[in-house]
Amino acid sequence: MILETLIGVTFVAALATFLTPDEHAERVAFVLSLLPVVGSLYAWYAFDGTGNALLDGGSLAFATQIDWLTVGGYTLQWFVGLDGISLPLVVLSTVLTSLAILSAWTPIDVRQSQFYGLMLFMEANLIGVFTALDFFVWFVFWEAVLVPMYFLIGVWGGPRRKYAAIKFFVYTNVASLAMFIGFMALVFNLPVDSFGLPAIAGALRAGELGGFLGLTPGTLAAVAFAAMFFGFAVKVPVAPFHTWLPDAHVEAPTPASVMLAGVLLKMGTYALLRFNFTMMPDVAAQFAVPIAILAVVSVIYGAMLALAQQDLKRIVAYSSVSSMGYVILGLVAYTELGVGGATFQMVAHGLISGLMFMAVGVIYNVTHTRMLGDMAGMADRMPVTAGIFVAGAFGYMGLPLMAGFAAEFFIFQGSFTSTVLPAAPLFTATAMFGIVIVAGYLLWAMQRTLFGEFSLETDYEVTRAQFHDTAPLAALLLFTIALGVAPETFFDMITDAVVPMLGGGA
Template structure:
């Protein structure tokens, strides 16, 4: 019942903060956010799951309770954690506490609503990463959309309404398409429930029949593409990425931490859960074009970042190459590729949050994010400068930080992938790291080096306000020095899939 406890505590915390007086809302939210954080850390230490939850493995903290029957299909309250979902549950709890603490001094109006929406988002994300029934998973998936829309539309920058509507429309259309795709799959199989494991087994065993005027093969392909489209939009793969820079830039810094750090991972996590695990044959067939798409995503996102003058928008574009790396590892269908993709999700969540917190601190201190209006801030904002440098170098793949480990695992697995021209595609994607280093070094040089220049007098935030970013840097270093702390658990979950398809390294 641990998953239920995490969900209940977080939902109750959200309502408690919503009803609290505004002057106490921030402190109350910070304290209450520690409860799911402690619970997730306990889940990490007490984890005893084995294998992959969709491949006959034994999830930890599993609960199955009949819920409702719709049209002859059973919908169950089915939750549990395996080696793929557990790291993202912990990441969600960590970054929610970071976002709540980082909001101190940044939100002046409707504080109770703001902090309640953050906690409601956390609860919904925990549901997405722990649900093992499609209907339950989809409910939580949609729940995330509502608070995130309000957080951007109500508390964002000058173009917040445009960014929020664009985010809502893109992701809502994607949700509709993936829902239709999965329902088609359920109708065309002999399963009697929406359980992910049951549907996955039916698809892998070839139990899909023709329906809706389509042959079995055509219907399976349509379902695969519909699911991929839905997850590609949420993950911001090129060309489905255009909502991301606007939403990330207009959202307040604490909200961007959750958006970039966790919400985007809903798509990449679900890609592993659905497309990769349920359709091993199609993953093999589509591996090369999807890997090419991953390389394009890496290169396009990197080159687009080079053209940005707004530091926050530049950091927003850095998420696109990282999601490309996750896709590259996911379609490799090798142990290191799949495990590296999951590890990269966690690493990116930590490091991109560091960058956004550092850029937010610069904006708070100077009143601007425009790179051409800033220089020489290293002496004026030494703590902020140190955090920005640490985040940037971690993102570039500095050894002994999580960014290096994640990219190393992805590239190792991708080089060994069985699809044609795997090494060439991987090498092209690896070139993106050079471009990433170029625009991040440009950011550091423009903002921190040279003679001091700022449009207003610099007013540094308290060093205590940057403590969350420092904690994230330390976590990145810990995972870089001891990647086995996560990789062992992750590899146990992806190993079952690799064995199923006869993959390698």
């Protein structure tokens, strides 16, 4: 019952934080957020699962499967479990939430109990997304994540917070509707009597899908695949479905941006891996070329947009679009290293993007500006923050012995040797060019903001950041280096879960 305890404790922590007076909320929330961290680390330590959660249910770790109720001949179940794909994302969610809460101590000074309560409520639902194996349970968690993020942006965000929050909510809800319709069209034409994801995946991979409204099984599968891909691609986001992301990031408070880039975007790539590429590998192979084109366009276009920005936060936001393009490329390659590297990139990007957004937030807390043209020479006034910012930027560029390098190396090697993707070397080489653009905009941004003569015009003194601002940055940097030096920490369990899904289908 460790997963039920983990989710339940996090919900209780959220409720307790809501009821805590504002003057004590930040410390109470941080202490309570350590409980899920301990639980997830224990799950990692005790993990003994092998295989894939959707294809080899008997090997699930910490699994619970209890019938709940029957509706229209279908049984709804409380069905949760972990495999090597979901466990690293659960650990990422808990660790990043605690560090994001700690980073909020300076910028969040109103309605603290509500803010921190929403952060913990969002964490509980994120854990649910990565552990649920019944579609309706999973979908409840999936939709519930949107609610706290909407309020975090809309209440504590910047001047255009209401517009950004509504845009985020509308885009993601429309995408969820398309995904829901596509998935249910599959379920209602399969010989299954539950919404358990393993049963549905098994039936789809066995070719048991029937026709619907005159559509052949092949056509229905293609239409449903496209609907689900669209729904998840908006969440990732993949260009051209990315336009909600920069507005949400720029207006969101720093801790919300950390969670949005670090974990919420991974919901989309995780769902693509579970639903599209695990359940329907044959259809994924049919759509390999257009999906690869979207991946490469996201890599290059996102990097080019970042290069054109003057706002530090927008630069980091657009870089996430580029980084998620690498994940899609690894998935569509459908090789052990490609899919494994894509999953590893989800964790690596979560750490590095969280570090970058926190660093931008610390600089903003001191300078009250994020514009490149307004500041220079920050390294003299904030040497620790500047040093970690530079290290994080090099991690984004793929510096060896950092997690980003390992992830991109796995993806490129896996995609280059793909037999599913036509012209795989060409797509890989084009995507690799994105690294050059990433180096360009990050080096340019650092040169403008951190080095040279101090030039910020302000009426107050710019001094070093406080310890509780820099401690989360240092922790994320250490985690990034640790995963880069020893990627097998997560990569071995990831490949154990990836290999079964490559054994059949495409």
